[in-house]
Amino acid sequence: MHENVKFTVRLKNNVELINEGEEDLLKKESDQITNKTDKLKVTGWQSIFADVKYGTQYFVYAKIKGNADTGENGEPIFNVEAVQLYLQNYSGSITIGFDGIASMKIADYFENDPIANPDGDNLIYKNRKKFDLSINLKGLHKNNFMNKVSLPQYISLKDGDIMETNVRFNPVDPGLSRIFDTVENMKESCFVDELFMERVGSDIVIHDNGIKNLMAVGKKEKAVSLTNNQRNVSLSIPANCKINVQEDIPKGIRFACKPVNSIFHIP
Secondary structure, eight states, X not given: OGGGOOEEEEOOSSOOOOOTTOGGGGGSOGGGOOOHHHXXXXXXXXXXXEEEETTEEEEEEEEEEEEEEEOTXXXXXXXXXXXXXXXXXXXXXXXXXXXXXXEEEEOOOOTTOTTTSTTTTSOSSTTOOEEEEEEEEEESOXXXXXXXXXXXXXXXXXXXXXXXXXXEEEOSOHXXXXXXXXXXXXXXXXXXXXTTEEEETTEEEEXXXXXXXXXXXXXXXXXXXXXXXXXXXXXXXXXXXXXXXXXXXXXXXXXOSSOXXXXXXOO
């Protein structure tokens, strides 16, 4: 059932975005903002993703600016001009924030993907499109606002189109975790990054999921290029192994274990 549960994102005209240099508006309480336009800039965020990492519960919200129009077949469409993101940490001791760019693009369909064809032969939404929103996050990082999401030259949304939010975590400050150091130096870690590392007595190692997570964020060199005498006991991939990250992505049906899907609605 959980793969069918989605956030709803309403696409509306007259959305006000936060301009560069106005980020401090997000730090103010609502009753501290008296200007009507500024009030519109800090409201209208819609939830698109939620998860718990490092014991911290957080949500990601989006604001989509564009204009409603009519498509070639007379159906309502929404032409996207810009997307901004906001992250709210709700509980937990580790602050999570954006790290690097975020991008949105048309996604490939997968055979028998329930997102592409959730209703079998009785489609509620004909010829729906699926979009992929990729976001990089980081623990112990304070940046909770993404001013600009990278977009294709033209994105037009229809009622019922789907967006899947894919989040990847970069390692925390390697000066704290020593994740990119040799095994001996890694023992001096002040923060064992649980998404990549674990403590085993006096040793600190990179666990199997840590290898996959490093590869996912483009740190393949750490995962596969260490020499044998540098490698910690958890690394089982040969040093000369050549891995194509794209080939590791499973094909076919993908079942979400957290809410990652949003459905667009044009009022």
